[in-house]
Amino acid sequence: MAIDTRVAPKIKHHDEEYKVIGTRPIRHDGLEKVTGEARYGSDINLPGQLHGKVLRSPHAHARIVSIDASRAEALDGVSAVITSADLPDPGDKLTTGGEAPGLPVKFKSANMLARGKVHYHGHAVAAVAAANPHIAAEALKLIDVEYEVLDPVLEVWDAMKPDAPVIIEDLYTAKADGTTGEEPSNVAAEMLYEVGDVDAGFAEADLVVDREFTFGVVHQGYIETHNATANWLKDGHLHVWCSSQGAFTIRQELADLLNHPITKIHVVPMEIGGGFGGKTTAYLEPLAALLSQQTGHPVKMAMDRADVLKATGPTPGGYVRVKMGVTNDGMITAGYANLAFDAGGYPGSVVGAGCRCVFAPYNMPSAKVEGFDVVVNKPKTHAYRAPGATHAEFASETVVDEICRTLDIDPVEFRLKNSAKEGDWQLAQPPYPRIGHIECMEAARDSAQWQTPLETAPGKKRGRGIASGFWFNIGFTSSVIAKLNSDGSVTLLEGSTDIGGTRTSVAMQFAETLGIPVEDVDPIVADTDSVGQTDVTGGSRVTFATGLAAHNAANDMKDQIAEGLADLWDVAADAITHADGTFSANGKSASVREAAELLEEEGVFPIGKNTVTPTREGGAFAVHIADVEVDEETGKVEILRYTAVQDAGVAIYPPYVEGQMQGGVVQGVGWALNEEYVYDDDGHLLNASLLDYRMPTALDVPNIETIIVEVPNPGHPYGVRGVGEVPIVPPPAAVANAIHDATGLRMSHLPMSPPRVQAALAAQA
Amino acid sequence: MATEILSGKVHVQTTINGEQVDFLAEPRESLLEVLRDHLGLTGAKEGCNNGNCGACNVVMDGALVNSCCVLSVEAAGASIETIEGVASPEGLHPLQQSFLENAALQCGVCTPGFIVAAKALLEENPNPTEYEVRWWLAGNLCRCTGYDKIVRAVLDAAERMRAEA
Numbered sequence: 001m002a003i004d005t006r007v008a009p010k011i012k013h014h015d016e017e018y019k020v021i022g023t024r025p026i027r028h029d030g031l032e033k034v035t036g037e038a039r040y041g042s043d044i045n046l047p048g049q050l051h052g053k054v055l056r057s058p059h060a061h062a063r064i065v066s067i068d069a070s071r072a073e074a075l076d077g078v079s080a081v082i083t084s085a086d087l088p089d090p091g092d093k094l095t096t097g098g099e100a101p102g103l104p105v106k107f108k109s110a111n112m113l114a115r116g117k118v119h120y121h122g123h124a125v126a127a128v129a130a131a132n133p134h135i136a137a138e139a140l141k142l143i144d145v146e147y148e149v150l151d152p153v154l155e156v157w158d159a160m161k162p163d164a165p166v167i168i169e170d171l172y173t174a175k176a177d178g179t180t181g182e183e184p185s186n187v188a189a190e191m192l193y194e195v196g197d198v199d200a201g202f203a204e205a206d207l208v209v210d211r212e213f214t215f216g217v218v219h220q221g222y223i224e225t226h227n228a229t230a231n232w233l234k235d236g237h238l239h240v241w242c243s244s245q246g247a248f249t250i251r252q253e254l255a256d257l258l259n260h261p262i263t264k265i266h267v268v269p270m271e272i273g274g275g276f277g278g279k280t281t282a283y284l285e286p287l288a289a290l291l292s293q294q295t296g297h298p299v300k301m302a303m304d305r306a307d308v309l310k311a312t313g314p315t316p317g318g319y320v321r322v323k324m325g326v327t328n329d330g331m332i333t334a335g336y337a338n339l340a341f342d343a344g345g346y347p348g349s350v351v352g353a354g355c356r357c358v359f360a361p362y363n364m365p366s367a368k369v370e371g372f373d374v375v376v377n378k379p380k381t382h383a384y385r386a387p388g389a390t391h392a393e394f395a396s397e398t399v400v401d402e403i404c405r406t407l408d409i410d411p412v413e414f415r416l417k418n419s420a421k422e423g424d425w426q427l428a429q430p431p432y433p434r435i436g437h438i439e440c441m442e443a444a445r446d447s448a449q450w451q452t453p454l455e456t457a458p459g460k461k462r463g464r465g466i467a468s469g470f471w472f473n474i475g476f477t478s479s480v481i482a483k484l485n486s487d488g489s490v491t492l493l494e495g496s497t498d499i500g501g502t503r504t505s506v507a508m509q510f511a512e513t514l515g516i517p518v519e520d521v522d523p524i525v526a527d528t529d530s531v532g533q534t535d536v537t538g539g540s541r542v543t544f545a546t547g548l549a550a551h552n553a554a555n556d557m558k559d560q561i562a563e564g565l566a567d568l569w570d571v572a573a574d575a576i577t578h579a580d581g582t583f584s585a586n587g588k589s590a591s592v593r594e595a596a597e598l599l600e601e602e603g604v605f606p607i608g609k610n611t612v613t614p615t616r617e618g619g620a621f622a623v624h625i626a627d628v629e630v631d632e633e634t635g636k637v638e639i640l641r642y643t644a645v646q647d648a649g650v651a652i653y654p655p656y657v658e659g660q661m662q663g664g665v666v667q668g669v670g671w672a673l674n675e676e677y678v679y680d681d682d683g684h685l686l687n688a689s690l691l692d693y694r695m696p697t698a699l700d701v702p703n704i705e706t707i708i709v710e711v712p713n714p715g716h717p718y719g720v721r722g723v724g725e726v727p728i729v730p731p732p733a734a735v736a737n738a739i740h741d742a743t744g745l746r747m748s749h750l751p752m753s754p755p756r757v758q759a760a761l762a763a764q765a
Numbered sequence: 766m767a768t769e770i771l772s773g774k775v776h777v778q779t780t781i782n783g784e785q786v787d788f789l790a791e792p793r794e795s796l797l798e799v800l801r802d803h804l805g806l807t808g809a810k811e812g813c814n815n816g817n818c819g820a821c822n823v824v825m826d827g828a829l830v831n832s833c834c835v836l837s838v839e840a841a842g843a844s845i846e847t848i849e850g851v852a853s854p855e856g857l858h859p860l861q862q863s864f865l866e867n868a869a870l871q872c873g874v875c876t877p878g879f880i881v882a883a884k885a886l887l888e889e890n891p892n893p894t895e896y897e898v899r900w901w902l903a904g905n906l907c908r909c910t911g912y913d914k915i916v917r918a919v920l921d922a923a924e925r926m927r928a929e930a
Binding site for chain 1: 793794805807809810811814817818820847851852861865866871872874875876877880898900903904907908909910911912913914915
């Protein structure tokens with residue numbers, strides 16, 4: 001096949017023309033990343049550093065009777081061993097920052113080093129610092145831990161039973177009505193969202209489809225493993241280098257967990273090798289800090305892949321039930337959903353977000369959604385790209401497909417008729433602003449793939465599926481400090497770690513506003529001492545929120561340049577106009593570069609800055625089309641062709657918008673077809689390697705066709721919507737609907753792995 | 766190649782990116798550990814430490830290997846090429862340029878491995894099909910890009926290199 005260098009189609013629903021926005025410059029940090037010079041967390045080595053490793057529980061659920069580290073401490077080259085006894089008691093403090101603030105710090109602390117009990121296979125029990133990683137690994141084998149093994153509870157439906165073993169003895173259910181349960185329970189929280197009268201809605205329906213779905217645990221699968229290097233100085237200053245989605249969040253967690261003043265903690269964000277929601281919290285940083293404090297040396301720690309899979313935060317498995325009522329002419333009358341997600345070993349799953357997304361693409365007169373956050377003996381789960389939405393919308397989009405089949409209504413027409421649009425309700429949110437679901441659906445309908453009949457092949461089971469997806473996006477807080485240099489270039493400090501080209505998408509917005517080429521902006525991801533508060537790179541928020549901060553900082557710089565020129569030109573600052581990067585007044589004019597030179601002579605060096613917490617993130621919709629072939633003998637599903645359509649608001653940096661779409665699709669395909677944690681009955685994770693937890697390779701997927709739709713977000717000066725997360729939402733449903741088209745099977749578990757599809761085919765025959 | 770045991774460490778002589786390099790290593794240390802932790806060549810990354818992700822790819826005596834699965838002492842007498850040796854003083858390798866222009870990286874942590882692996886492919890097969898590129902690169906995991914732009918970048922670089930040859 002010849003190289004296809006075409007620029008992917010873009011469908012604009014606005015008339016704005018920009019100079020920088022929408023172009024395809026080479027990213028600012030690209031060179032270092034193709035030469036191997038970019039410095040990721042594990043690439044740092046400090047003089048005199050020791051190496052830390054973590055001892056992990058071999059049991060899924062057990063009481064720790066005793067820990068004896070004396071043999072390990074006696075090993076040559078071992079400098080320190082720590083357990084939870086070395087951590088301060090967090091009391092009743094609640095977490096701040098991160099993607100899920102408001103959880104008890106005691107749970108985070110106990111997840112980092114087990115306190116009295118282990119809650120999952122791989123739970124950290126102790127940590128050592130030694131002269132090199134091999135000695136540290138030897139030392140782990142010399143730590144004697146006595147366990148009293150308890151019965152594990154692995155699935156939400158078991159953990160919710162009244163007679164289930166209770167994992168956290170003092171956990172009482174936070175009920176949806178604000179009351180607290182009376183007996184200790186594995187159900188940490190219940191939630192309820194309701195709009196309209198669902199009973200009346202279902203009574204009006206001519207057809208009700210009610211289905212149950214289950215989910216395995218999946219991991220974000222970032223290629224870089226977690227790491228942290230800490231240097232605790234004798235005056236209490238703590239320096240930490242790590243690859244996290246948010247340096248400020250790590251700083252806050254270190255302060256919370258170590259009871260250490262935040263002003264003494266300095267976190268340096270190194271390049272980060274993927275995160276997808278899984279690197280929004282500390283695992284190793286506090287341990288490295290404590291070990292450094294105890295030994296007086298810098299301490300470097302890095303997980304191996306088995307540690308990452310066993311003991312970081314995968315995204316939940318669980319259960320979703322979706323019931324929808326429709327009239328014979330295909331109008332939705334009511335929706336009901338019930339979601340129960342694994343929180344893992346401590347409370348706090350992403351079930352609430354799943355609840356609020358389950359019916360998001362549709363406008364319906366009534367809906368009721370119940371959610372349950374359930375503690376089980378698996379690792380504490382975390383966000384994974386549009387957290388909770390993929391589970392929820394796999395269920396609802398499969399039910400929608402069944403409705404369309406049953407009523408013989410075209411799935412595009414059905415979705416267009418029932419689509420959510422501006423002004424329609426959202427669960428627990430203000431009504432929708434301008435959104436682009438209808439525009440995405442129309443673009444999918446008009447796409448090359450949808451317009452080309454599926455190619456049949458004799459003896460092959462092939463099918464086509466379509467599905468919608470929604471994700472909110474998040475605002476949070478972002479900061480930018482931009483310094484005008486004397487040559488007219490700008491050094492732009494931002495707090496958002498760059499996981500996929502956001503240095504450039506932020507710099508492009510700054511350049512557009514100030515009217516300079518993007519190559520004149522040098523974007524730097526700064527440490528926590530050097531830039532204002534910035535929350536995690538997550539929630540599809542960086543190009544939206546940090547981009548807004550950059551736009552505001554550029555306007556601040558414009559004002560300062562105008563004030564400087566006003567003095568020189570002896571005019572009022574507000575008499576100076578700015579257009580296309582040129583400042584003018586009274587027949588005088590200066591480009592940004594000329595202004596910088598003039599101001600330098602006066603000793604004026606403008607610094608534009610902004611910290612912003614925007615709330616009008618706009619929301620993101622996607623529509624995907626999958627063509628598949630199902631191998632009847634093996635149950636293997638092959639993706640033949642795939643088109644992803646997405647409303648980007650305005651695509652600031654299109655090649656990387658396409659990249660987010662394509663990457664999200666392939667993660668979603670992995671989730672749909674293959675990826676799943678496999679446990680034995682005792683709760684041991686059996687596939688903690690990248691051989692056995694098999695993510696898609698280049699050979700498993702085709703090229704992913706992308707269509708960017710631009711329905712500008714009214715809540716952003718350039719119309720930006722976050723793009724990073726929603727592309728993972730539709731793939732499992734699009735693939736499931738294609739499998740149904742090919743075989744007549746309705747798959748109700750993710751992943752739809754070969755053995756499951758094969759078994760379903762056998763049962764069908 | 767003679768090696769010498771010095772206080773539990775082995776003296777290894779090898780050639781890395783065309784230059785003779787001597788190092789001392791424990792026999793249990795992998796080539797990846799030596800490259801990264803002793804020699805400061807941190808372009809090769811550890812993603813799995815058991816040969817499943819390709820982030821640590823280097824070329825050893827002409828063969829593409831996972832350096833996490835090579836013991837450092839096996840490097841004695843070998844010629845090793847790492848990502849740090851791919852660009853020349855004159856500029857980037859066409860693959861590096863093509864990765865930049867095709868936006869074939871996101872987080873970038875797998876990128877050195879992909880470029881080293883793709884370079885080995887194009888030296889063996891200057892005119893691969895899309896399928897051949899995908900087959901060859903199936904030993905390298907990327908979790909960000911979905912592979913589309915990587916495959917295009919490799920095909921694009923192959924075309925440029927054929928035009929220059």
